[in-house]
Amino acid sequence: MGTKKYPPELRERAVRLYRESDPNPVLRRLAEQLNLHPAALRNWIRQAEADHGEREDRPTTAMLEESWRLAKENAELRRVNEVLRAASAYFAS
Known part of the structure; x- marks a missing residue:
């Protein structure tokens, strides 16, 4: 928030x-x-x-907070996925 x-x-x-x-x-x-x-x-x-x-x-406050938590978690997972993708490409070459 x-x-x-x-x-x-x-x-x-x-x-x-x-x-x-x-x-x-x-x-x-x-x-x-x-x-x-x-x-x-x-x-x-x-x-x-x-x-x-x-x-x-x-939505209730609880629903909004869960949505924000999931959005934050999703952003972090995307970031980790990009790092893993880059590392995979590096080691594949």
């Missing part, structure tokens, strides 16, 4: 505040109160909903 503009604690607190409020606060107002960009808060809330099985239109 890339660099994060906001600390994880702020993300967790903001999502918890939104989810535990009844009725849910207006996103833009809550974002202003917490000094967040509204789009960031909206994305965090949507991700939390996916993680809690409340929406099907986006």
